[in-house]
Structure formats: C-alpha cells, structure tokens
Amino acid sequence: MARYAPRTALQTHEVTNQPPEFGGRNLFATDAALREAALREGGAWLEAPLAALGAAVGSEHVLELGELANRHLPELIRFDRYGRQIDEVRFHPAYHELMALAMEHGIHDIAWRREGPGGHVAHAAMLALFTQAEAGVMCPINMTYAAVPALRTDAETAGPWLAALIGGEYDAPLVPIPGKRGITLGMAMTEKQGGSDVRANTTRAERDGRGWRLTGHKWFCSAPMSDGFLTLAYTDAGLSCFLVPRIAPDGSRNAIHVMRLKDKLGNKSNASSEIEYHGAHAELLGEEGRGVRTIIDMVHHTRLGTVAGTLGIMRRALAEAVHHVRHRRAFQKTLIDQPAMTAVIADLAVEYEAAALLVMRVARAFDDEPAFARLGVAVAKYWLTKRCANFVYECMECLGGAGYVEETPLPRYYREAPLNAIWEGSGNVIALDILRTLAKEPAALEAFRTELAAASGGDARFDREVAALAERLGEGAPAEAEARFVAERLALLLQASLLIRHAPAAIADAFVATRIAGGGGRSFGTLSSGCDTQAIVARQ
Incomplete structure (x- = not known):
C-alpha cells in the first residue's frame, strides 16, 4: 500500500534535497549483476521465481517487517505462568511472517525439489535477495536446506523428516511432526571448551533401546525453536551425529533446556542460544563414531x-x-x-x-x-x-x-x-x-x-x-x-x-x-x- 506523502513544509523550514523512499522496487530486476549471473549459471527457468521473490522482498511492507523483527527481539520464556518449564522463544509477528514468506518461495527446499541444473543457484540467489530485507531468518532457512544431505545418510530414521521438509510450509507451533505442514531444522555442534575443535566436545550419548540419550551442553544453538537439531556427541565408538527432536517419541517435550539467548552484535532477529541436553532423546544418523563425516x-x-x-x-x-x-x-x-x-x-x-x-x-x-x-x-x-x-x-x-x-x-x-x-x-x-x-x-x-x-x-x-x-x-x-x-x-x-x-x-x-x-x-x-x-x- 502506497503511503501518503510526508509533510515537507514545516514551521521553520522547507524539507528539500532528500531522496525518496527506497522501497517499492524489485530487488532482482534492478540488480544486473545478480540477474545475469544467476540466469547464466542456473538457467532461464530461474527468471520467474527470482523476479517474484525480488518484488516481494523489495516491497515497503516486507522491508518494514525486517526492521520490526530486529527492533522487537526474541524473548526466552523458560517457564509458563504456573511454573512449568517450557523453554520457548517467542518472536514478534514480523519474524513469523518473514519465515512464512521465505518458505512460501521455497528458499529452504528449491534445490531439493529440483535436483537438476540450477537448484542450488536458485537457493543461493533467493537467499541473497531475502537477506536484503532481513538476514536473521535466513539462518533457520539455510540450516533447514543444508540438513538434507545429512538426513539422506539414513533414510529409515530421517524419512519422515525429509517428507515434512521438502515441499513444507512454515508451521511454527510445537506439535509432533506428523501433524505439521512443514518443519525447520537447526544445528548444535560447538561447545565452550572447543569451539571449532569439535573433537574437544564432552557431550555423551548412551543407548536407550532403539534410541539414545544425550547429556551435555552446546555453546551455540541458533534457531532453538526449530523442530529438530543435528548435533554431535560421543559414544564408545567416537564422535557421532544425532538428530534430536524437540518432541520425544512419547509426545513429551524433549529434555533440551534453553539456558539463555546470546546477546549478539547483530543478527538480532535470530535467536541464538546456549542449550543443555538432560538425557534428551536422539536418533543416530549415519555410522556410529563417524559423526564429523x-x-x-x-x-x-x-x-x-x-x-x-x-x-x-x-x-x-x-x-x-x-x-x-x-x-x-x-x-x-x-x-x-x-x-x-x-x-x-x-x-x-x-x-x-x-x-x-x-x-x-x-x-x-x-x-x-x-x-x-x-x-x-x-x-x-x-x-x-x-x-x-x-x-x-x-x-x-x-x-x-x-x-x-x-x-x-x-x-x-x-x-x-x-x-x-x-x-x-x-x-x-x-x-x-x-x-x-x-x-x-x-x-x-x-x-x-x-x-x-x-x-x-x-x-x-x-x-x-x-x-x-x-x-x-x-x-x-x-x-x-x-x-x-x-x-x-x-x-x-x-x-x-x-x-x-x-x-x-x-x-x-x-x-x-x-x-x-x-x-x-x-x-x-x-x-x-x-x-x-x-x-x-x-x-x-
């Protein structure tokens, strides 16, 4: 919706020599370098989806959503009003609208829905376009996209997750996977004592029937409201990769405790957190002891x-x-x-x-x-x-x-x-x-x-x-x-x-x-x- 022209004749002076509003432009059509490179590397089929996204994210409305999502920051709610532990992060409505828009345009799965020439070019170009409106929501979107190759290492465990991810829509409420229109996935790898040196991790995994129980901490877990997380923990065979759902198989909240949100320099709309696993249920992905791989x-x-x-x-x-x-x-x-x-x-x-x-x-x-x-x-x-x-x-x-x-x-x-x-x-x-x-x-x-x-x-x-x-x-x-x-x-x-x-x-x-x-x-x-x-x- 076009806004009324602001008042320029003030009591003390006339407001002149100011640029018009930036919004109301197609961020793809007006970017010759990106347009030429994307179509050359990905194919002419990319023109329509990129132009559609460019128009959406260049609108005054979506640019304003980006501002709102960064002005009204995520809030950690550890307990509900009755003292029951929930460990939930609550976001401004602008964040949810941006997430829905990103998944509506398929930034999270276009590369996997079209497994031929140009799928990853489409993902990268879309992510670049959306970042111009708001960067923080691209963290959970990009992690969801990137989780697919790891999930495909174990079709039996990850099959339901892949089915919900590819072609899925944004569905924020915490409900079991079978009841969701779509999912997002996060990643929790690093720990305080090691950082990039993940082999210094101390989180342990113990067998529990067909599943595993994880105990330990993670220093950085972005997007803690994702439906599940890929994480690293040690078994007797060595460092292994696990899929940790937010809802355990018995329908209860999994024992993933959000300790605090990071107070970051930027990327404010995206909730980055420190978490602890208190015997959290997990499923092994890939070969035990080959988690990094x-x-x-x-x-x-x-x-x-x-x-x-x-x-x-x-x-x-x-x-x-x-x-x-x-x-x-x-x-x-x-x-x-x-x-x-x-x-x-x-x-x-x-x-x-x-x-x-x-x-x-x-x-x-x-x-x-x-x-x-x-x-x-x-x-x-x-x-x-x-x-x-x-x-x-x-x-x-x-x-x-x-x-x-x-x-x-x-x-x-x-x-x-x-x-x-x-x-x-x-x-x-x-x-x-x-x-x-x-x-x-x-x-x-x-x-x-x-x-x-x-x-x-x-x-x-x-x-x-x-x-x-x-x-x-x-x-x-x-x-x-x-x-x-x-x-x-x-x-x-x-x-x-x-x-x-x-x-x-x-x-x-x-x-x-x-x-x-x-x-x-x-x-x-x-x-x-x-x-x-x-x-x-x-x-x-």
Missing part, C-alpha cells in the same frame, strides 16, 4: 548460505548508497556526478559484481561439480566475508551522517557484516581448510586450475598472476602462516577469471587493474585513472 555435508551446504547472505548484505548496502547519491545534491551537483563520489560508487560496484559472479558460479558447482564446490565455497567464504564489513562501512559513508542513524538500514547491516566470517568456520579455520583441500584433494585443485584456464588469453596481467601462483603452489605445500595469502590469491584470480569471461569490459578491466595488477589504492574509491567509472556506474 556425517555432519560435514551440512556444514558444506551452510557455507553456501554464508556466502549468499554476504552477497545480499553487500547488495543492500550498495543499493542504499546508489539510491542516496543519485537523489542528493551538494555544491550544485548530484552527488553521483561528483568525480570523487563516482569513483567510490564505481569501485564498490566492481567489488559487488565480482562477488555476484563468484557466488553464483560456486552455487552451480553444488549441482554436479563436488570437487570444485569443495574448494570454491571455502575460497568464496574466506574472501567475501573478509571484504564485507569495510564494504558496508564505505556504503554507509556515502549517506553521510544519515547513514549512521538507526532509521536507515546501514547500521543494522554493518552489525550483520562480520557474522558470516565467523560462523561455519572463521577466517583461519577456512584458510587452513583450503590448504588441506589443496594438499589432499588433487581433483579440487585441478578443477580450480581448469576454471582459471578458461579465461587464459583474455588479459595478460591475469595470465601472469595465474602463472605466478601455479609456480608458487608447485614449490610444495604452503606453510600454515601463508594460508590467508593463498586463500586471497585464489579468490581474486577466480573472480578475475569470471569477470574476464562474463562481465562488461569496463568492470573486468577495473578489477584486474586494481585487484590483480596492483594499480589501485588500499581503500574503496581509488581506482586507477584509466578505469571507465561512468560505464561501471551506469549498470547500478
């Missing part, structure tokens, strides 16, 4: 969500900056026509275009290129999440003082920006994982080399850097201290390869000149003098 597929797929979410954060920040500078004047010129501002927007646009191509290409690999996906998603996660926070800050600065005010979405997205770099493996964990993949999975390295070689001959500067990296890797396994350097060079060269092949010449040239050949500065807005900033900005 079972759950690693879920982690692998959640990493795709972290890079897609990062892309969405970058796009919303850039779109807000472009919107502002196109409608704001200073010193007799529109801001975007000021050469210094043109350079900033152009540099940010180059960064975003490179990110969009990288995320969509990696998403395509999840369909049928497991070796490339394994390395590519780690490279993308390392680099894009490292770039995101400063990217959002620079967009915030384009709005001046207004960008620092909570009435704009930039502070929210600035707080959101570091998160994807931390969960599902922080920077060092991911960089070291890349080194291990290079050393132990030759098929992944060969797939990566093939991808870079596809741009060979397109730019001499790029060819030289590819040769230099190949020579370095040929000298032997890099030392751990070089992990971040190697991850960064792999990411930049992969982005350059994609831009050379698929992006407008002005964008590819600017990226290679500044990120590969070293012709730019160390902050955004320092493109080399030969870059065609006008052509780059025109695509935004």
